Amino acid sequence: MNGNGAPPRVGDVTTPSASGTAARTRLERGRGALGPALELVHTGRAPTRAVLTAELGVTRATAGAVAAELEALGLIRVDSRPGGAGGTGGTGGAQGRPSHRLSVAEDGPVALAAQVHSDGFRAALVGLGGRIVATAPGKVTVSADPAQVLGAVVEAGAELLAQSGRRCVGAGLAVPSAVAEPDGTALNPLHLAWPAGSPVRAIFAECVKAAGIDGPALTGNDVNLAALAEHRHGAGRSAQHLLCVATGHRGVGGALVLDGRLHSGSSGLALEVGHLTVNPEGRACHCGSRGCLDVEADPLAFLTAAGRSPGPEVSLLQQARDLLRDEPTEPTVRAATEELIDRLGLGLAGLVNILNPDRIILGGLHRELLHADPERLRAVVADRSLWGRSGGVPILPCTLDHNSLVGAAELAWQPVLDDPLGALA
């Protein structure tokens, strides 16, 4: 608390004093500001109470009450010590006093995050700020029965929860498939043996409930969730029209974050960029077409183009990354790198023409391809796209580890970000 005594609690709307009406008005306004304030701290945009005050456009007293309430809920930490531990702090206030520093509570609640991909699955606990606080060892086989896989990943997450002793706000799951709304079905898990149309959200929710975990259980496409996480905590911060393109372990996915919200289309199926044709004479695709980005620019395509026969020991993504890192100048690897960069660039150029993004971020193997030859990729995009030629769209690597897991946790955190008091009280 600050040296002037604790500010009034935001949720306390029954102030019986003579000035009750004014206080009540301020506190009710304060409750409406709790969610926006939490999001500002969660995304690192309000490192101090002075910045929070300015960002919210409220009085210092209201910002103080809001911060105190979020601290009382165990979500953030308000540090009033001048020159205290960590951070640059910043100054604020009329007298130029150092402003109170705000950070997410290090021992606060967590979300259970789960990810399934073609080479396995993983569970983690993720706190506010996109911080992964615990991960279970990754598994390397995926059963053809979604209930078995989701049961196992939830069980691994429940064990982490029991070990941590933390409160859980809910659970989120990332899957390598478009997730059709409003039913939450995995429309086309092309790279898993799961049946098309598997009701993954309902199965996941059942598993979460059976494990005794409270809160919502939500599901989304892995690249959509990666884009959301990167927008809030990583390479996509502050972009208004953020395009994310990434390989998973197999295939290629895309996502668009518009003004901070995922653009998922009318039924959750937007941005299926993996099935853009980038090579009309190319490989047959699982979707029935030919030469799709999905099969022309993923880890298997890279290994094949480099003349390598992938082994079963580690994931295709890891084998492709290792090859690119260890033998970048070997002639067949170099040729494969250029071929994939050109195919990827062609796909990106088409997307740039249609979507006019202000930033592109690349994940999975595409991040390494960008790193291998950024000038080549940028030149292909610029040469092939009208908006790319006229402006030059920044193309950046994703920066978060496990961004799909962090994004899955964002799903579970969303009700808390919308209404912290309502979700936690």
Ligand SMILES: [Zn+2]
């Ligand atoms: Zn296809």
